[in-house]
Structure formats: C-alpha cells, structure tokens
Amino acid sequence: MRCFSTDFKAADMTLQTGRDYLAIPGPSVMPDRVLRAMHRAAPNIYEGELVDMVPGLLAGLKRVARTEGDCAIYIGNGHAGWEAAISNVFSRGDRALVCATGAFAHGWGEMATRMGVEIEVLEFGRQSAVDPAQLTARLAADPEGRIKAVMAVQVDTATSVRTDIAALRAAIDAAQHPALLMADCIACLACDVFEMDAWGCDVMVAGCQKGLMVPPGLAFVYFSARADAARETANCVTAYWDWRPRVAPDVFYNYFCGTAPTHHLYGLREALSMIEDEGIEAVWARHARIARAVWAAVEAWGEGGTVRLNAADPAIRSHAVTTVRAAPEQARQLRRWVRENAGLTLGKPIGMVSEDDPGGDGAFRIGHMGHLNAHMIMGALGAIEAGLTACEIPHGDGALSAAAGVLSRP
Numbered sequence: 001m002r003c004f005s006t007d008f009k010a011a012d013m014t015l016q017t018g019r020d021y022l023a024i025p026g027p028s029v030m031p032d033r034v035l036r037a038m039h040r041a042a043p044n045i046y047e048g049e050l051v052d053m054v055p056g057l058l059a060g061l062k063r064v065a066r067t068e069g070d071c072a073i074y075i076g077n078g079h080a081g082w083e084a085a086i087s088n089v090f091s092r093g094d095r096a097l098v099c100a101t102g103a104f105a106h107g108w109g110e111m112a113t114r115m116g117v118e119i120e121v122l123e124f125g126r127q128s129a130v131d132p133a134q135l136t137a138r139l140a141a142d143p144e145g146r147i148k149a150v151m152a153v154q155v156d157t158a159t160s161v162r163t164d165i166a167a168l169r170a171a172i173d174a175a176q177h178p179a180l181l182m183a184d185c186i187a188c189l190a191c192d193v194f195e196m197d198a199w200g201c202d203v204m205v206a207g208c209q210k211g212l213m214v215p216p217g218l219a220f221v222y223f224s225a226r227a228d229a230a231r232e233t234a235n236c237v238t239a240y241w242d243w244r245p246r247v248a249p250d251v252f253y254n255y256f257c258g259t260a261p262t263h264h265l266y267g268l269r270e271a272l273s274m275i276e277d278e279g280i281e282a283v284w285a286r287h288a289r290i291a292r293a294v295w296a297a298v299e300a301w302g303e304g305g306t307v308r309l310n311a312a313d314p315a316i317r318s319h320a321v322t323t324v325r326a327a328p329e330q331a332r333q334l335r336r337w338v339r340e341n342a343g344l345t346l347g348k349p350i351g352m353v354s355e356d357d358p359g360g361d362g363a364f365r366i367g368h369m370g371h372l373n374a375h376m377i378m379g380a381l382g383a384i385e386a387g388l389t390a391c392e393i394p395h396g397d398g399a400l401s402a403a404a405g406v407l408s409r410p
C-alpha cells in the first residue's frame with residue numbers, strides 16, 4: 001500500500017513558507033498579544049472602557065519617554081507628528097536650525113520650510129552624529145537668539161546613526177542660547193535610551209509602529225512647559241494640530257479632535273503593558289545586546305568581504321536599526337534572495353548617495369526594533385549568511401558564532 005507519494009516536485013521547493021520576519025526599520029513585528037487586543041467589536045467612544053483607559057495610556061507613554069511633561073496623541077504616522085510639532089512651536093518667519101545625520105532631519109526641515117519657517121541646515125553627512133561643538137559655535141553666532149529651535153533626529157533610520165540628544169542640550173546651554181530642543185525619536189523610542197526630562201528635550205515626536213509594536217497610525221508629540229509657552233504665540237498652529245485640547249480636553253472626544261482611534265488604543269494598551277512587564281530599562285538592554293550581536297555578525301562578514309557597518313564608531317550606532325553598506329547590485333540580490341527564500345524582508349537603502357561616496361547607495365538595513373528576541377535575530381542573521389553564500393557575495397566566516405557569543409555573554 002502506498003501511504004504517500006514520493007514523486008513530489010523538489011524543484012518547487014521553497015524555504016520561504018513559515019513565519020515571515022519583516023526586518024525593515026518600521027513598521028516592526030507586531031506581537032500576537034497586540035493583534036489579539038485589537039481584534040474586537042467597535043467600542044463606544046463616549047463612555048465605558050475605552051474612555052476610562054486613555055489616562056492610563058498617557059501615563060504609560062510618558063513613562064516610556066521618561067517625562068512628566070505632556071503628550072498629545074494624533075491619528076497619523078510619523079509625518080503627522082512632525083507637522084504637529086512644527087505647528088505648535090513656530091510662527092511664519094521664525095528660524096530653526098536643523099542638524100542632519102541622514103535623510104530624516106532633511107524631511108522634517110523641508111516640512112517646516114513649507115509651513116513658513118526659515119530653515120538652516122547643519123550637515124553632518126551619513127556616517128557621523130551631530131557634533132555638539134559645531135552646534136555651540138553656530139548658536140554663539142546668534143547672540144540675538146533669533147534661532148527659535150534646534151531640530152535633530154535621535155536615530156536617523158537611513159544611516160542608523162544615533163545622536164546624543166543630551167549633548168545637544170549641553171551644546172545649546174554652552175552657547176547660553178534660548179533655543180528649544182526638538183527631537184525626532186520615531187525610529188527608536190523604547191529601543192535606544194531616551195530621557196526626555198533629564199536630557200532637557202522640549203519637544204519629542206514618536207510614532208507607534210516601530211519600538212512601540214503597534215500597526216502604523218498613531219503619532220505622539222511630547223512637550224515641555226517651555227515648548228508650550230512657545231505655543232502661546234505660534235501662528236503656524238491650526239485647530240486640528242493644536243496640542244492643547246489634546247492634553248486637556250473638555251470632553252473625551254477632543255482628546256483626538258474627533259473619533260478616537262479605537263483599535264489602535266487597545267493595541268497600544270497591550271504594547272505598553274508588555275513594555276512595563278519587561279521594564280523599560282530591560283527593554284533598552286535587550287535592544288543593546290541584540291544590536292551588538294548584529295554588529296558582531298556584520299564585522300565578521302566584512303573580514304575578507306565588502307559589507308561593512310555604515311557607522312564605524314559603536315558609540316553612534318543605533319540599537320534599533322543597522323545600516324550595512326554593500327555594493328549596490330549585491331545588496332539588491334541579497335535582499336531579494338532572503339525575501340524569496342527565507343521569509344526575511346530587509347530594508348532598502350534610502351538617501352545614501354553622496355558626493356564623497358557616489359557608490360554609496362548600495363546598502364541594506366536590518367530593523368531590530370520592538371518585538372524581537374535572540375532566536376529571531378539569529379534566524380535573520382543566519383538567513384543573511386545563507387543569502388550571502390547563495391548570491392556569491394564575498395564575506396568572512398564566523399558571523400553566526402560571533403553573534404551567538406555576544407548573545408551568550410552579559
């Protein structure tokens with residue numbers, strides 16, 4: 001009796017079937033707990049459980065950012081948060097200094113330009129963090145204090161370069177300049193350490209779809225009392241983006257200037273309780289360890305190969321995302337191989353071409369933010385190693401054992 005067929009078609013075999021890992025730097029992997037929390041009937045938006053849970057969500061969001069300041073929630077992506085932050089701080093004709101370490105500060109600055117703010121860019125390239133000394137020097141040349149705010153990105157998701165936000169505050173203070181400090185932490189909140197109050201940050205923008213593990217759709221704008229004083233006179237602010245009613249609404253409906261993002265709030269509640277259960281410092285430590293495992297693997301591949309970490313100095317590397325430079329065609333082949341053969345999706349390069357490095361658009365990015373543990377990152381690194389081999393991309397040996405070594409040691 002034949003129990004099974006032996007004439008299966010090996011040619012149709014794929015190694016892709018299984019649980020996918022979307023390792024692009026956002027949206028990140030969504031925990032089943034978050035998805036299950038969102039899978040429910042529409043709740044009442046005027047009273048009951050949803051209304052009762054929002055103050056607790058705001059308290060949780062503030063704990064994640066280490067602030068006792070305010071947090072406004074917007075229905076939108078990170079760009080919505082950018083626009084909200086700009087509109088509450090600036091009047092048309094105000095000046096801002098944008099510190100650029102990749103693609104995203106430019107995007108935020110261009111948005112401000114379109115809203116009537118005069119932008120000046122301090123450019124730090126694609127492989128360096130913001131240099132606080134240059135910031136101090138620039139602000140010292142503005143004795144009248146006409147620059148209203150310094151805008152910086154904590155982790156640029158294109159370059160994976162991380163800037164020390166506390167050092168920017170120190171740089172502003174060293175120039176005895178009144179500028180507000182505005183930070184984009186969209187890529188890295190709840191991944192890289194961030195201490196809003198201790199670091200003297202006035203405005204911080206985040207989104208829910210990266211370290212916070214919720215599907216895209218919520219933006220958070222945190223602000224200090226100093227930033228709210230700027231809001232008093234800001235004439236860019238419009239009814240929808242005004243942060244004031246959103247932090248102290250007369251009725252619940254006005255927390256969101258309209259209907260609440262009901263299911264996102266349930267997802268967020270679950271994600272925040274996962275973070276609280278683990279402890280934010282343990283969450284940071286997990287991201288740090290996983291990031292070091294990724295770096296160890298890439299460094300091993302780079303021995304005798306062409307792939308290399310974009311940020312040479314470990315002190316300026318993000319714990320949320322890693323940009324790996326590689327020859328453009330090889331990077332493309334690798335991304336395709338792991339997607340089609342291993343269920344792993346890596347990030348594309350963005351904005352890596354520069355005059356000093358014209359071939360620089362060759363890169364892939366590994367998102368390691370949010371819901372991620374040791375076996376997931378080892379699986380991703382193993383898939384990349386298989387892809388490097390399959391695509392005949394020269395690379396050094398020992399990447400997986402180097403990564404495992406990092407994970408195994410405190």
Ligand SMILES: *Cc1c(COP(=O)(O)O)cnc(C)c1O
Nearest residue numbers: 077078079104155157186187207
């Ligand atoms: C993802 C990201 C953004 C843009 O967020 P969207 O949700 O795509 O609008 C902005 N800044 C940084 C640093 C990011 O990582």
